[in-house]
Amino acid sequence: MSILKSKDNKIARFFINNAVPILFILFAVFAIPMADLSIEYLVAEMITRLARYSFLVLALLIPVIAGMGMNFGIVLGAMAGQVGLIFVMDWGVMGVPAFFLAIIISMPLAVFLGWMAGIALNHAKGREMVTSYILGFFINGVYQLLVLYSMGSIIPINNSKIVLPRGYGIRNAIDLVNLRKSVDRLIPLEINGIEIPVMTFILVAILCVFIVWFRKTKLGQDMRAVGQNMEVARNAGIPVERTRILAIVISTVLACIGQIIFLQNIGTMNTYNSHEQIGMFSIAALLVGGASVAKASIKNAFVGIILFHIMFVVAPRAGKTLMGEAQIGEYFRVFVSYAIIAIALALHAWRKNKEAEFARRSLRVDTEEAAGTSE
Amino acid sequence: MPDDILLKMKNITKDFYGNQVLTGVNMELKRGHILGLVGENGAGKSTLMNILFGSTVIKETGGFTGEIELDGKICNFESPFDALDAGVGMVHQEFMLIPGFQAAENIMLNRELTQRNFWVDVFGERLSSLKNEEMIKRAQKAIDTVGVDLDAKTLVSEMPVAHKQFTEIAREIDREATKLLILDEPTAVLTESEAEIMLSVVRRLADMGISVIFISHRLKEIMQICNELVVLRDGKLVKEVPTNETNPEKISEWMVGREIGGGPAREAPVKQTEEMETVLKVRNLWVDMPGERVINVDLDIKKGEIFGIGGLAGQGKLGIPNGIMGLYPAGGKVEFQGKKIKLNNPRFALDSGMAFVSEDRRDVGLLLEEPIDWNISFTVMQTQEKYLKKILGGLIKWRDDKAIAKLAQEYIDLLEIRCTSSKQLAKELSGGNQQKVCLAKAFAVRPDLLFVSEPTRGIDVGAKQLVLDTLHEYNEKYGITIIVCSSELEELRSISDRVAIVSEGRIAGILSPTAPLKEFGALMLEA
Amino acid sequence: MMEKIKDFLEAAGWPRLIIGLFLLALFITAPFVEVNIFTSLSDVIVRFGMWGILVLAMVPMVQGGCGLNFGLPLGIIAGLLGAVTSVELQLTGLVGFFSAVLIAIPFGIGLGLLYGILLNKVKGDEMTIALYVGFSSVAFMSMMWLKLPYKSPDMIWAYGGTGLRTTISVEKFWYRALNDIWTIQIGDHFYFPTGMIIFFAFMCLLVWVFFHTKTGTAVTAAGSNPEYARASGVNVDKMRIISVILTTVLAAVGIIVYEQSFGFIQLYLGPFWMAFPAVAGILLGGASVHKATIMNVIVGTFLFQGILTMTPSVINNIIQTDMSETIRIIVSNGLILYALTRTITIKSAKVKA
Structure with a gap:
C-alpha cells in the first residue's frame, strides 16, 4: 500500500514539477494538426530556431546558479554585440573573420556593461529581476544616444550604406550581407533538404561543455553557495558581491556572442529593435522548458526553445483555423510569452512563502506532539 | 607545566558606547581541557566569545582592551578569518550551513581542494577545477574523527538538527590548525539522546588535544563534561573553578546573585494571591514562536496582580504573551474573564480587553515612519472606533486628528515622553521614549489585562524606573492585571506579586518574589 | 543658512532638483529658439x-505596502472596457464620459480584487x-478586443x-x-483645461479623504509596518487588497x-507601456517604493510631463535633432532604476541600526 502510494506520489510529483512543459506538449499535440503545417517545415523551423536562440538562452543559466534569477540584463550584451556588428559592417570585413572580429570588438563593451549591471543589482538584492529589466530599458536609451546620434557625427562611420541619409546615425535596418549565415554554413550539411547549421551547433555544444565544466570550478561552486545563502557564503570568506558581479559579466558576454550568432543567422539587423525582445523571449523559452527562477539546466534550455517556438510558429495558423483569424494567434503568443513569465514568477514567490510556512509548521507538529506526551 | 596553557585572556574590558559589558575578565584554558562558560543573558558570554573569535562587531564598536594569548603568542584578530587561521573555531547557534549542499561541500566550503588548469593562468585561481572525490574523502575523514555515523554526501537540508551540528564541528576539525573550539549552546536544539552523543563527541575532541569552550545553560551537562567552569555575571568574572570542586546549587547562586544594594529595591508589599479571583486561565498552551517556543504551559492569573514571567532567553517566556495575543501560531485553551479566547486572532484578544506591549519595539511595537500620535492612537482607533468622527450617518469614519493629538499630548505629559511634539516621528525618539510610546498605546485601549514583554530592554536606568513605576501605578490605580515578561530577574522581583520561571517551553515553577535567589537560579537552570 | 540649504537639498532630493532646474532652463531658453x-x-x-490620475493611481498601492x-x-483595461461600452451605447458629452467611468468602476473593482x-x-x-x-x-x-x-x-x-x-x-x-468645462482661452496660444484639472483635483481630494478615514489609516499602517498593524487587530491582507482595488x-x-x-x-497593445511614465512620474515627485503622497503626485507629474513636452520642442530647435524619445527613455528609466537601487540601501541601513 505504502509502496503504491509513494509511486503515485512520484508520478504526481513528476507532473507537478513539469507542469509547464507538459502543458506546452499538450498544446503542441492539439495545435499542430490544426495549423496544417508539414512536418518537414516544422523540423526545419525548429533547427533554425535552435541554432538562433540556444546561445542566448544558455547565457541565462549562470546568474540563476548565483541566485540572481532570470537576467533580463542579457539585452545589455545583445546591444554590445550589435555595436560590434556595426563596426564590422563599417569596415567591410567579410565572412567568418567578421564574425570573430565583431565578438572581439564588442567583448570589452559587454564586460563593462555587465560589470555595471552587476553593481546595480548588488544594490537591489531581492529585486534583481525588475531591476535588470529596467536596466535594459535604461541602457537602451544610452544605446540610442550612441548609435542614433553619435555614430557618424562623433564616432566616424564611413560606410554610407549603414548611415542614415541625414549624415549621422545608423539606419533602422542593416543588411548583414557579408555575414549572413557565414557561421551556419561554414561546415555545409543538408539532410532531406533541411540545412543543418553544423558550426553553430558546435559553438553551442562548446558552450554547454563550458557550463558543465564551469559548475565544477571553484568559481562555480562559490556561485552556488552565494545563490543559496549569501550570509553563510560571506561568513565562509567568499567575496559575495564580486561573485555576483562575475555571474552577470559572464552572462552578458555570452549574450553578446549569442546576439551575434542570432543576427548572422537572420541576416538583417534591426538596429533599434533586434535586441529589445531578446530578454523576454529567451526567458520565456527557458521557463517553458521547466526551469524556475532558482533552478535551470541545459536540458530546460533546449526543451524550452523547441516547445516555445512550436507554439510561436503554430499559434497564428492554428488561430486562423480555429477562430478564422491569424491575428488572434499573434496575440496569443504574445500573451503566452508574458503569461508564462508571470505564472513562473508567481509560482516561485508563492512556493517560497509556502516553504517558509511549511518549515515553521513542521516545527509546530513537534510542539503539538511534545505537548501531547507531557499531558 | 605552564606549557599546557593554550589560551590566556588577560584583563578583557569592553564597552558598547559607554555601556560596560565586560570588566577585567581574566581566564585561562589548558590544552585538551573543556571549559564551561555560564552566565545569565547579558552577562557578557557572547561578547567575550566574539572578542576571542575576532568578530567584526567588536571592531566596529570601538574594539576592546586587554590581551589574548594563544599558544604563547599575543593575538590581535582583525576578523574571524584571522582567528580561524590561528586555530580558533566557532560553532554558532544558528547554523552556518548551506542547505542545498552536501555535508562534504559544506565542510570544505571556500577551502575546496582544487587543481590548476589552463584557464587558471588566464583568468586566475577561481577557475581551478574542484577535486570532488578527494573532498568527499577528506570530509568523511573529518566526520569520522568526530565519531558520528554520517555520510559525507548527505544533503544538509535532509539532515536532522544533530547532524547539522556535527557537520559544523567536522568543518572546524578539518582545519588542521584548529586548537580551540567554541561551542555556543550546542545542545539547545537537540533531543536528549542526541545531546548525549554530542557530549561524547566533545569529550573525544578534548582527548585529541583540542581545547573546548562549552557554553550551555544546562548545568548537568557542564558538570558532566567540563574540567573547569567560569561564571560571568554583569560582565565580570565571578568564579573560575574546577568542576569537581563545586555543585549546581553553588553555580546558580553565583550566576544570579547580585551584590548587595544592586538592582531596584522592592517598595510595595506583595499581594496575597491565593484568595483572589482568577481572571486568565491558560491550559496546555503551545506557541510556535521561532526561538521562543512554548511547549505546554498552564497558568492561572489572578485579577489585579502583577505576574512576572522570567527565565533565560530562548526558553519560551516571550512565546506566552505572543501566543495568547495571537501574534504567533498557538494552540491550547485560554479563558479570559470566563470567556474562551480564540487564538491566532489578535483582534479577538484585543476586543476581549487584553493589550500587549511587544518586546520587539522596532518591528512590532511601533510605526517608525509615523508620528507619535498615530502610534499611540492607532490600536484604540481600529479596535474601538474611538477618535473617529462619523460623517454622513457613519458612512465615513473620519479620523479626528485633533482628538488624536490631544490623546497623545496627555500621554506625553503623563509618561514624560521627551519629544518635540506629538507630530514627531517615532523613529526619531530614544529607546526609552519609544518604549513609553508603546506603553501609551497599550494604556490607551484601557485594557483589563496588560502583557508587557521586556519592558526595560535597551533603555537607560532613569527611564527603567519610570516605566516600572508607571506599570505599578496603573496596577494600583485602575486595577489592571499585568503580566510582565523579563529577562531581568531583579526587575521581576521588584514589581511582581508572583514570579513564574519558564524553562524549555514549560513553567518550571512559580515563586514568591521574596523567595531566595538561589531558588530562582535552580528553576532557571534545571539543576 | 548652509544648514537650511542642505536640508532643502535633502528634502528635495537630487533627481528632482536636477530635473526641476533642467525644466526651468528649458522654459528660459524656449523664447530664444522660437x-x-x-x-x-x-x-x-x-x-x-x-x-495626473494615472500617477495618482500609484499612491494607494505604495501606501498599502505593495510597492510601485x-x-x-x-x-487601464477596466477603463477601456468602460470607454468602449459607452461609445457602443452612443452616449455623448459629459453623460458619455461619466457613464464610461461608471461602467469601468465595477470592472476595476473585480480585476483589482x-x-x-x-x-x-x-x-x-x-x-x-x-x-x-500587466503585460x-x-x-x-x-x-x-478581437472577439468581444x-x-x-x-x-x-x-x-x-x-x-x-x-x-x-x-x-x-x-x-x-471634461477639458471644455469652463475652459480659459487667452490669446491664440494659451488654453487651460479647467474641467479636467478640477476633476483631477477632485480625485486627489477623494484619495486624501480616503487616507483620513479609519480604513485609510489602517491601509497606511499596514504598509508602513504590517506586523504593527496585525498586532493592532488589523487584517493586513484585507487592507492590501483594498489598496490594490483603489x-x-x-x-x-x-x-x-x-x-x-x-x-x-x-486598444490592443496601446496600454502596454503606460505604467512606466506613471511610475517615473511619482518617483520624480519624491515618492519611494514605500511611501507616496498626493504632493509627490502633483510635483512629479508636472515635472515629468514638463520634461516630456519641453524637450522635443526646445532641444530639437537647438540641435535640430529629435532626441526627445531617447531623453524620455533615459530619464524615466533612470529614475525608476534610481528608486529601485536606492531604497534597498536605506532598508539595510535600518536593519543594521
Missing part, C-alpha cells in the same frame, strides 16, 4: 491633467509579478479584419468633455480622462 512659451505651458498643463504598481495596464489576492500570495515579489501581470493582461485583452461582441460601426473595422479597431476616435462622443479603479478612471483629452481610445 518656441512659444504659452503653447508650451498650455501643453504641459494639458498633459499634466491627462496623466507596474501592473497599471490592468486598471483578483490582482490583490494574487499579490497577497507573492509578498516580497510584488513589483516583478505586477509587471508581468499578460494587455495581451489577453488583445485577443478579447461590440457592434458600433464607429469602432469596428469598416472592411477587412474583424473586431475593434486599434484606435477609436471619440470625437463624435465625448472628446474634451489603485486599479483610479487607473480605470485615469485612462478615460486621458482619452477624452487625447481624443482616441487606444
Whole structure:
C-alpha cells in the first residue's frame, strides 16, 4: 500500500514539477494538426530556431546558479554585440573573420556593461529581476544616444550604406550581407533538404561543455553557495558581491556572442529593435522548458526553445483555423510569452512563502506532539 | 607545566558606547581541557566569545582592551578569518550551513581542494577545477574523527538538527590548525539522546588535544563534561573553578546573585494571591514562536496582580504573551474573564480587553515612519472606533486628528515622553521614549489585562524606573492585571506579586518574589 | 543658512532638483529658439491633467505596502472596457464620459480584487509579478478586443479584419468633455483645461479623504509596518487588497480622462507601456517604493510631463535633432532604476541600526 502510494506520489510529483512543459506538449499535440503545417517545415523551423536562440538562452543559466534569477540584463550584451556588428559592417570585413572580429570588438563593451549591471543589482538584492529589466530599458536609451546620434557625427562611420541619409546615425535596418549565415554554413550539411547549421551547433555544444565544466570550478561552486545563502557564503570568506558581479559579466558576454550568432543567422539587423525582445523571449523559452527562477539546466534550455517556438510558429495558423483569424494567434503568443513569465514568477514567490510556512509548521507538529506526551 | 596553557585572556574590558559589558575578565584554558562558560543573558558570554573569535562587531564598536594569548603568542584578530587561521573555531547557534549542499561541500566550503588548469593562468585561481572525490574523502575523514555515523554526501537540508551540528564541528576539525573550539549552546536544539552523543563527541575532541569552550545553560551537562567552569555575571568574572570542586546549587547562586544594594529595591508589599479571583486561565498552551517556543504551559492569573514571567532567553517566556495575543501560531485553551479566547486572532484578544506591549519595539511595537500620535492612537482607533468622527450617518469614519493629538499630548505629559511634539516621528525618539510610546498605546485601549514583554530592554536606568513605576501605578490605580515578561530577574522581583520561571517551553515553577535567589537560579537552570 | 540649504537639498532630493532646474532652463531658453512659451505651458498643463490620475493611481498601492504598481495596464483595461461600452451605447458629452467611468468602476473593482489576492500570495515579489501581470493582461485583452461582441460601426473595422479597431476616435462622443468645462482661452496660444484639472483635483481630494478615514489609516499602517498593524487587530491582507482595488479603479478612471483629452481610445497593445511614465512620474515627485503622497503626485507629474513636452520642442530647435524619445527613455528609466537601487540601501541601513 505504502509502496503504491509513494509511486503515485512520484508520478504526481513528476507532473507537478513539469507542469509547464507538459502543458506546452499538450498544446503542441492539439495545435499542430490544426495549423496544417508539414512536418518537414516544422523540423526545419525548429533547427533554425535552435541554432538562433540556444546561445542566448544558455547565457541565462549562470546568474540563476548565483541566485540572481532570470537576467533580463542579457539585452545589455545583445546591444554590445550589435555595436560590434556595426563596426564590422563599417569596415567591410567579410565572412567568418567578421564574425570573430565583431565578438572581439564588442567583448570589452559587454564586460563593462555587465560589470555595471552587476553593481546595480548588488544594490537591489531581492529585486534583481525588475531591476535588470529596467536596466535594459535604461541602457537602451544610452544605446540610442550612441548609435542614433553619435555614430557618424562623433564616432566616424564611413560606410554610407549603414548611415542614415541625414549624415549621422545608423539606419533602422542593416543588411548583414557579408555575414549572413557565414557561421551556419561554414561546415555545409543538408539532410532531406533541411540545412543543418553544423558550426553553430558546435559553438553551442562548446558552450554547454563550458557550463558543465564551469559548475565544477571553484568559481562555480562559490556561485552556488552565494545563490543559496549569501550570509553563510560571506561568513565562509567568499567575496559575495564580486561573485555576483562575475555571474552577470559572464552572462552578458555570452549574450553578446549569442546576439551575434542570432543576427548572422537572420541576416538583417534591426538596429533599434533586434535586441529589445531578446530578454523576454529567451526567458520565456527557458521557463517553458521547466526551469524556475532558482533552478535551470541545459536540458530546460533546449526543451524550452523547441516547445516555445512550436507554439510561436503554430499559434497564428492554428488561430486562423480555429477562430478564422491569424491575428488572434499573434496575440496569443504574445500573451503566452508574458503569461508564462508571470505564472513562473508567481509560482516561485508563492512556493517560497509556502516553504517558509511549511518549515515553521513542521516545527509546530513537534510542539503539538511534545505537548501531547507531557499531558 | 605552564606549557599546557593554550589560551590566556588577560584583563578583557569592553564597552558598547559607554555601556560596560565586560570588566577585567581574566581566564585561562589548558590544552585538551573543556571549559564551561555560564552566565545569565547579558552577562557578557557572547561578547567575550566574539572578542576571542575576532568578530567584526567588536571592531566596529570601538574594539576592546586587554590581551589574548594563544599558544604563547599575543593575538590581535582583525576578523574571524584571522582567528580561524590561528586555530580558533566557532560553532554558532544558528547554523552556518548551506542547505542545498552536501555535508562534504559544506565542510570544505571556500577551502575546496582544487587543481590548476589552463584557464587558471588566464583568468586566475577561481577557475581551478574542484577535486570532488578527494573532498568527499577528506570530509568523511573529518566526520569520522568526530565519531558520528554520517555520510559525507548527505544533503544538509535532509539532515536532522544533530547532524547539522556535527557537520559544523567536522568543518572546524578539518582545519588542521584548529586548537580551540567554541561551542555556543550546542545542545539547545537537540533531543536528549542526541545531546548525549554530542557530549561524547566533545569529550573525544578534548582527548585529541583540542581545547573546548562549552557554553550551555544546562548545568548537568557542564558538570558532566567540563574540567573547569567560569561564571560571568554583569560582565565580570565571578568564579573560575574546577568542576569537581563545586555543585549546581553553588553555580546558580553565583550566576544570579547580585551584590548587595544592586538592582531596584522592592517598595510595595506583595499581594496575597491565593484568595483572589482568577481572571486568565491558560491550559496546555503551545506557541510556535521561532526561538521562543512554548511547549505546554498552564497558568492561572489572578485579577489585579502583577505576574512576572522570567527565565533565560530562548526558553519560551516571550512565546506566552505572543501566543495568547495571537501574534504567533498557538494552540491550547485560554479563558479570559470566563470567556474562551480564540487564538491566532489578535483582534479577538484585543476586543476581549487584553493589550500587549511587544518586546520587539522596532518591528512590532511601533510605526517608525509615523508620528507619535498615530502610534499611540492607532490600536484604540481600529479596535474601538474611538477618535473617529462619523460623517454622513457613519458612512465615513473620519479620523479626528485633533482628538488624536490631544490623546497623545496627555500621554506625553503623563509618561514624560521627551519629544518635540506629538507630530514627531517615532523613529526619531530614544529607546526609552519609544518604549513609553508603546506603553501609551497599550494604556490607551484601557485594557483589563496588560502583557508587557521586556519592558526595560535597551533603555537607560532613569527611564527603567519610570516605566516600572508607571506599570505599578496603573496596577494600583485602575486595577489592571499585568503580566510582565523579563529577562531581568531583579526587575521581576521588584514589581511582581508572583514570579513564574519558564524553562524549555514549560513553567518550571512559580515563586514568591521574596523567595531566595538561589531558588530562582535552580528553576532557571534545571539543576 | 548652509544648514537650511542642505536640508532643502535633502528634502528635495537630487533627481528632482536636477530635473526641476533642467525644466526651468528649458522654459528660459524656449523664447530664444522660437518656441512659444504659452503653447508650451498650455501643453504641459494639458498633459499634466491627462496623466495626473494615472500617477495618482500609484499612491494607494505604495501606501498599502505593495510597492510601485507596474501592473497599471490592468486598471487601464477596466477603463477601456468602460470607454468602449459607452461609445457602443452612443452616449455623448459629459453623460458619455461619466457613464464610461461608471461602467469601468465595477470592472476595476473585480480585476483589482483578483490582482490583490494574487499579490497577497507573492509578498516580497510584488513589483516583478505586477509587471508581468500587466503585460499578460494587455495581451489577453488583445485577443478579447478581437472577439468581444461590440457592434458600433464607429469602432469596428469598416472592411477587412474583424473586431475593434486599434484606435477609436471619440470625437463624435465625448472628446474634451471634461477639458471644455469652463475652459480659459487667452490669446491664440494659451488654453487651460479647467474641467479636467478640477476633476483631477477632485480625485486627489477623494484619495486624501480616503487616507483620513479609519480604513485609510489602517491601509497606511499596514504598509508602513504590517506586523504593527496585525498586532493592532488589523487584517493586513484585507487592507492590501483594498489598496490594490483603489489603485486599479483610479487607473480605470485615469485612462478615460486621458482619452477624452487625447481624443482616441487606444486598444490592443496601446496600454502596454503606460505604467512606466506613471511610475517615473511619482518617483520624480519624491515618492519611494514605500511611501507616496498626493504632493509627490502633483510635483512629479508636472515635472515629468514638463520634461516630456519641453524637450522635443526646445532641444530639437537647438540641435535640430529629435532626441526627445531617447531623453524620455533615459530619464524615466533612470529614475525608476534610481528608486529601485536606492531604497534597498536605506532598508539595510535600518536593519543594521
